[in-house]
Amino acid sequence: MQIQVALVPSTWGEERRSVSIVVIDVLRAATSIVEALAHGARRVMPVASVEEARIRHSEFPAGEVLLCGEREGRRIDGFDLGNSPVEYASDRIKNKTLIFASTNGSKMLARAGERISRMSEKGQVFMAGFVNMGAVVHRLQTQDRDCLIACSGRDGGFSLEDAACAGMIIDGLRPSNPALDDEAKTAQILYAHYSGSIESMIRDSFHGRYLQSIGMGEDLPVCASIDRFDIVPVLQNGYLTA
Ligand code: MLT
Numbered sequence: 001m002q003i004q005v006a007l008v009p010s011t012w013g014e015e016r017r018s019v020s021i022v023v024i025d026v027l028r029a030a031t032s033i034v035e036a037l038a039h040g041a042r043r044v045m046p047v048a049s050v051e052e053a054r055i056r057h058s059e060f061p062a063g064e065v066l067l068c069g070e071r072e073g074r075r076i077d078g079f080d081l082g083n084s085p086v087e088y089a090s091d092r093i094k095n096k097t098l099i100f101a102s103t104n105g106s107k108m109l110a111r112a113g114e115r116i117s118r119m120s121e122k123g124q125v126f127m128a129g130f131v132n133m134g135a136v137v138h139r140l141q142t143q144d145r146d147c148l149i150a151c152s153g154r155d156g157g158f159s160l161e162d163a164a165c166a167g168m169i170i171d172g173l174r175p176s177n178p179a180l181d182d183e184a185k186t187a188q189i190l191y192a193h194y195s196g197s198i199e200s201m202i203r204d205s206f207h208g209r210y211l212q213s214i215g216m217g218e219d220l221p222v223c224a225s226i227d228r229f230d231i232v233p234v235l236q237n238g239y240l241t242a
Contacts, residue, residue: 001176002146005166005183008153009108020123020145021112022136022169025152026161027207028083029105030129030233031223032068036088036098037242038229044098044240046106046113050076053101066093069101073214076101085222097239104152112150113235123147125235130165130198131228137172139232144176149184160190160205161223164198167191199224 004019006012024030033044047053050071057067066080075082081093083102100106105127112125123145128136140147149169151162167187170180180188194201202208202224203217211219222228233240 001140001144001173001178002181003149003170003173003178003184004147004181005149005151005163005170005187007151007163007166007183007187008158009104009111009150009156011183012148012150020140020143020147021116021125022128022140022147022149023105023108023112023125023152024128024149024162024165025102025105025108026129026165026223027159027202027205027211028085028219028223029100029102029109029152030127031085031131031219032083032088033100033105033127033233033240034129034132034229034231035085035222036093037233037240038231039089040091040094041088041098042095042241044100044233045238046109046235046240047099047101048107048110050101053079053099056099060097065097065099067101068098069106071103073211073216084216084219086219104154108150108152109235109240113238116235127233127235127240128165128169130168130224130226131222132231132233133165133168133172134227135230135232137169140169140173141176149187154207159207161202161208163187164190164194164201168195171195198226
């Protein structure tokens with residue numbers, strides 16, 4: 001098994017081979033999406049922009065879908081839900097289709113979906129955070145195919161929590177003795193540094209500090225909790241399901 005990591009969105013180009021793609025967005029899209037599917041959401045459609053979310057929403061019968069997502073961490077005007085995982089632990093989302101537009105995570109998912117659809121040999125797209133770590137590692141181990149771990153990052157740049165999460169996935173895959181590229185090795189070193197202090201790493205990360213500054217600090221322990229759910233969101237035909 002070969003593992004490539006894209007620590008920032010710009011380091012995965014079209015030249016990369018057919019692989020499964022694991023999209024990470026610890027703060028907070030992956031955490032919210034896992035939470036939503038665990039609490040009975042039917043499916044989640046990740047979209048790349050707010051405009052696209054509104055267009056998609058208008059194509060569904062009223063009451064069947066919820067518009068979800070954030071800009072600058074806050075719920076978008078006219079949307080039903082924001083991107084706080086605690087909002088998704090509710091009966092409101094049960095059996096609903098969620099159209100999900102977050103700044104980085106859903107954009108990355110949409111990109112991964114397009115990329116997979118262009119491959120001749122089909123891979124799969126998974127979503128990962130600390131909350132579903134064990135389930136993701138198990139899935140990758142059992143399928144035993146090459147994978148690209150894509151960190152959503154922040155506005156096209158690096159984010160500490162996504163890189164450390166990538167490193168934890170790699171650490172879990174050690175028994176399979178995978179071949180690692182340089183970014184994967186870097187992620188592994190970062191995780192080794194922060195293992196045992198994931199929550200404080202998240203609190204001290206750039207986006208973690210930003211979320212605290214806008215009053216969303218209560219989301220951080222949720223995003224830091226390891227193996228909260230035994231769910232791997234898989235993207236198929238434009239929808240994530242558990
Ligand atoms: C994102 O996709 O950029 C994030 O989930 C941002 C956030 O709401 O914290």
